[in-house]
């Protein structure tokens with residue numbers, strides 16, 4: 260994993276790095292409620308199951324974001340994932356294979372790009388504005404945990420500005 264300030268002045272495709280060279284640490288991410296660690300090896304699934312139990316996530320699915328698995332829908336799907344949005348639950352993603360980028364807004368509304376790879380575990384808090392894209396390899400496979408049925412519900416900005424989970428999230432990072 261590497262996290263850095265996203266270069267908004269770079270007009271290239273979202274899948275390019277957009278790297279300002281300004282790095283962010285795991286601690287910086289923690290300050291905005293984003294948790295990152297690695298799990299892997301023979302106990303990876305046990306660790307994931309323990310996390311799901313601990314945080315009361317009853318369901319999960321596995322998504323493979325790639326032109327091979329998504330066909331003609333691929334570019335449209337990427338567009339949807341790249342629209343700035345939030346969820347009313349945490350977004351928990353375990354990268355099984357491949358690479359990609361999660362972008363999160365920090366406390367000053369600056370985009371932080373989080374480059375993920377196999378065995379990375381990422382937890383985005385409910386209410387944080389974020390987006391996702393594949394990188395130029397166009398391939399990532401991830402397990403997504405859900406509280407209830409596996410359903411991806413996103414609320415795009417600015418529709419979520421008055422959302423209760425957004426307000427609670429902002430309060431939690433101000434504290």
Ligand SMILES: CSCCC(=O)/C(O)=C/O
Pocket residue numbers: 322324340350352359389390391399400401403411
């Ligand atoms: C690699 S997981 C697909 C993207 C996703 O599930 C999400 O919620 C993006 O914000």
Ligand SMILES: [Fe+2]
Pocket residue numbers: 344345346350389390413
């Ligand atoms: Fe999301």
